[in-house]
Amino acid sequence: MLEGLIGRLAMSGVTAQAAVADSWGAAHALARHVARPAAVAPSDHGAAVLRDLPLEALRIAPQVTAALRTLGFDRIGELLAQPRAPLTLRFGPELGRRIDQAVGDAAELIESVRPADLIEVRRAFAEPIGAPETIARYISKLVAELCERLEAGGLGARRLDLICRRVDNDVQAVRVGMATPVRDVKRMTRLLCDKIETIAPGFGIEMMTLAATLAEPFGRRQMASLLIEETAADVSDLVDTLMNRVGERAIYRMAPVASDVPERSVCRVPAMAADSGTGWPGHWPRPSRLLAHPEPVETVALLPDHPPVSFTWRGVRRRVQRADGPERVFGEWWKRDAELVAVRDYFRVEDDAGERYWLYRAGDGEDATTGSHRWFVHGVFG
């Protein structure tokens, strides 16, 4: 998880170091002085991981560090071996508190960082609630309140977090995402209510908090009049419902990429992305099913530019009746050095039963540096 977090920060241009430890103080020290770029302390580590670290790791004022260095202290371990009373007498209670917090002897509250303008509504219940119908009723009340706040700010929610605090101090969280900014009470209520079964109410929920953790400007739009033309139906609510059911990555549209290599010619874009209006060049037929990995086949073929006479795929020998090709696809040398001379020759072949396949030969049929000259099935035509 740590590496994932660091990777995501690196992608947005931030170099990060991270550490996991039992106490906040220890993690703070490890992240700054040990992590390259990640460090995980063993559980119940106590003071062991801190002994060799410099004094700066203790989150104390620079003048205190300087004074301690004058006294001959260099590492935290040396400081830990000293009796506490003279140190407190000299430097005040702050030093002792920081040491205890780092070692884990003193508890330290973690206050989560929250954006100041977070739109959030909450409701506390005198009697803990637990029934799904009751939860649903209060969700709709919270959503209505939240929508009023969103409307005042001219915003629409992209992500909602519903946090239910239970009587036994456990927290149940529900998160729903939206493809476009939304400020519709009915729609948001429906999305949240779909997830009620994931909330375990236990002995009851005493407080519910609903926050729009991701909000985007959502202005008013002019609706086209029926006089002009029939507008395309809005499916963003359907996309939201499905997205929260199957996951954000599982709902997508395909968009063309300018590449001749078939597996690179498509990319996934978000389902509600703006229409690109572009397509693929249509002068070569493409198979309706593309195999995830091209499968090698045994062929009988005349080199350099004849289609195979027959081929054996998945244990079945097929005699080629008709064929079309070759369509030569060159490697994309600007992507990898290995593709500098790589070539694929694609053929559309039809066997005597009428089944049509997309075969290719790695290499141009003459020069061995352009490929292995083995044959592969890459797709099935309809």
Next chain:
Amino acid sequence: MQPQPAIDALRAQIERIEGRSKRARSALPFGIAEVDARLPGGGLAFGALHEVAGGGNGAIDGAAAALFSAGVAARTRGKVLWCVTRPDLFAPAIAQAGLVADRVIYVEAGDDKTVLACMEEGLRHGGLGAVIGELARLAMTASRRLQLAAEGTGSIGIALRRWRRQAEAMDFGQPTAATTRWRISVIPSAPLPVPGVGRHRWLVELIRARAGESADFELEACDGTGRLALPSDLADGSLSATGRLRRAAG
């Protein structure tokens, strides 16, 4: 066939009992007189569930069946929801059948149950032109739910049946509530006077049609707008004969 007023009256009565609305009775014609004549309503009914499967190896890869469904969806209006379990559909081919990339929203569902749920959600929404779901198993109850969801809104639902193994394709014999049931098999393409592969051809079998009779047709695969066509050697006599004539003339 002579129109029979008594039969027509009976049909109307049955439709009243079934409670099908007027809107649900409109249909999407194929534009081929021979095919449309066999379908009640003169085409593929809107607001209904249709089943499409591949024959032979097509039962597993479903390549021709997918293009047939894409061709139907291309001729509807609005976006199309395509629920898949295996992401091996190649979008450029779907675009070549007339269904442009901007119109298709793919949902990658893990199993048949999720596909059914997503299809039902899509059919109930009403803003979609067609909802296509790739399914291996389709029970009577599940198909009935989809059919009712489609009747409520007027979207076309297509259950694209696709199995993992050839033996499982026997499942296609089980009854479902689908309005029509099709099997698409590939047959050798249109012969060309030069070496090469001509326009792809399918054997399109209408296995079941509610209030209609089954039939089979040899058709040419979808063109760039999703339309099928009658092979020219059937429509205008034998191609080889005309080819010979032309060669004799030239």
